[in-house]
Amino acid sequence: MSEISIAEYVARILRALPEHVTLVAAAKTRTLEEVAQAIDAGVEMVGHNYVQEAQAMIAVLGARAQWHMVGHLQSNKAGVAAELFDMIQTLDSVKLARALDRRCAQLQKVMPVLVEVNSGREEAKAGVLPEDVVAFVREISRFEHIRVEGLMTMGPFFDDPEKSRPYFRATRDAFDRLAGAGLPNVEMRYLSMGMSDSYLVAIEEGANMVRIGTSIFGPRPAAP
Numbered sequence: 001m002s003e004i005s006i007a008e009y010v011a012r013i014l015r016a017l018p019e020h021v022t023l024v025a026a027a028k029t030r031t032l033e034e035v036a037q038a039i040d041a042g043v044e045m046v047g048h049n050y051v052q053e054a055q056a057m058i059a060v061l062g063a064r065a066q067w068h069m070v071g072h073l074q075s076n077k078a079g080v081a082a083e084l085f086d087m088i089q090t091l092d093s094v095k096l097a098r099a100l101d102r103r104c105a106q107l108q109k110v111m112p113v114l115v116e117v118n119s120g121r122e123e124a125k126a127g128v129l130p131e132d133v134v135a136f137v138r139e140i141s142r143f144e145h146i147r148v149e150g151l152m153t154m155g156p157f158f159d160d161p162e163k164s165r166p167y168f169r170a171t172r173d174a175f176d177r178l179a180g181a182g183l184p185n186v187e188m189r190y191l192s193m194g195m196s197d198s199y200l201v202a203i204e205e206g207a208n209m210v211r212i213g214t215s216i217f218g219p220r221p222a223a224p
């Protein structure tokens, strides 16, 4: 990256975030050294998109942070994910909920999960449609070894973050409806939305958890 260090970027972001907002460092494609630097600078939660990448890093840095799954999770990887992560932010199917529940029961743990909302109604993206969130959570609330703690959304990408606002707002509306539904095993605490470009808009729309990669670690190298 440039002359500015990861530590300095982390410090700037932590200073810019209101106190009620939690930072999750998005670590995909980053090295162990880079993530360790971010943790040293005050990052307490690290998000991963891939189980294998997370596995290697958690083996070394595990005790020094909390680990969140923020990428799409296939149910056949749910067992490993249940062992590795402190939170799954991308719950999007009953099948995945069942697989996580089963493994967490064996591990005698209760996994905090966020339901991923497909706020942009994009064919190619995972997630539950905003209007289906309450019914979906009602269906999975019978699983006693996962606990719904909020919602997460990506939203469509725009060059102008202001264009993300309606999608953040729709997710916030779903959050409020779900909080009002009073379902068992549901404790609405986190609204995870906003990335490097869009987190200020997301916070204005109610986010209290932001997932930031580029603004901590610099631009990702282009895919080979």
Ligand SMILES: *Cc1c(COP(=O)(O)O)cnc(C)c1O
Binding pocket: 026, 028, 049, 070, 071, 154, 194, 195, 196, 197, 211, 212, 213, 214, 215
């Ligand atoms: C990469 C990623 C982020 C962070 O994106 P940046 O633009 O690099 O800040 C946040 N959330 C998810 C799910 C991601 O995959």
